[in-house]
Amino acid sequence: MSDGRFVTRRRFIQVSSSAAAAVSSGLLDGCAWRFQPAIALGADERRLVEAVADQIIPPDQDAGGKDAGIADFIDIQLRGPYRRFLRAYRDGLARLEETSRRVHQRSFLALSFDDQTALLGLLETGQPQPGIWKKGESAEFFRLICGHCMQGYYGSPRHGGNRRLVSWKMLRLDYPQVAGRVVV
Numbered sequence: 001m002s003d004g005r006f007v008t009r010r011r012f013i014q015v016s017s018s019a020a021a022a023v024s025s026g027l028l029d030g031c032a033w034r035f036q037p038a039i040a041l042g043a044d045e046r047r048l049v050e051a052v053a054d055q056i057i058p059p060d061q062d063a064g065g066k067d068a069g070i071a072d073f074i075d076i077q078l079r080g081p082y083r084r085f086l087r088a089y090r091d092g093l094a095r096l097e098e099t100s101r102r103v104h105q106r107s108f109l110a111l112s113f114d115d116q117t118a119l120l121g122l123l124e125t126g127q128p129q130p131g132i133w134k135k136g137e138s139a140e141f142f143r144l145i146c147g148h149c150m151q152g153y154y155g156s157p158r159h160g161g162n163r164r165l166v167s168w169k170m171l172r173l174d175y176p177q178v179a180g181r182v183v184v
Contacts, residue, residue: 039079040078044097045089045090048096049089051108053071053149055116062169063164065149067166070149072160073155074149074152074160077148077152088144092145102132123142126139
């Protein structure tokens, strides 16, 4: 017998089953609350982030930004603590691509390494193609993505970047190990 203050197991199962059915059937699609998407960046945006990451931290005898998983780091963070930057990434990456197409008549991904470097240099100094970026926006976007690339490269792998501890190994940093396994 229930006096209304306690939820019985039976009532809990009924309510939770109804909620699960509503979510899976799409009845809650119009609600403000939604599940987080599995990814924040689309495939094209991700490839642009990887290319920019390899510009900021180029591969040499050590892994560059792409191989260190910086795009994974940024994508994970854009779904969590960096959520407020998602619009800046979407806009910035689209403008980067538009700038590349206006200046070089090709996608940023199709440019040579040196042409990519030169184009990012224009963004960094706030001198991109007129009409695409507002004053100061390109430099602001460059600082944002550059900072996040550094965090993803040098930070703890538990946050999604620094795959295989590439930066820590490069710097010959100690990293925790227990029974021969790295603890991250």
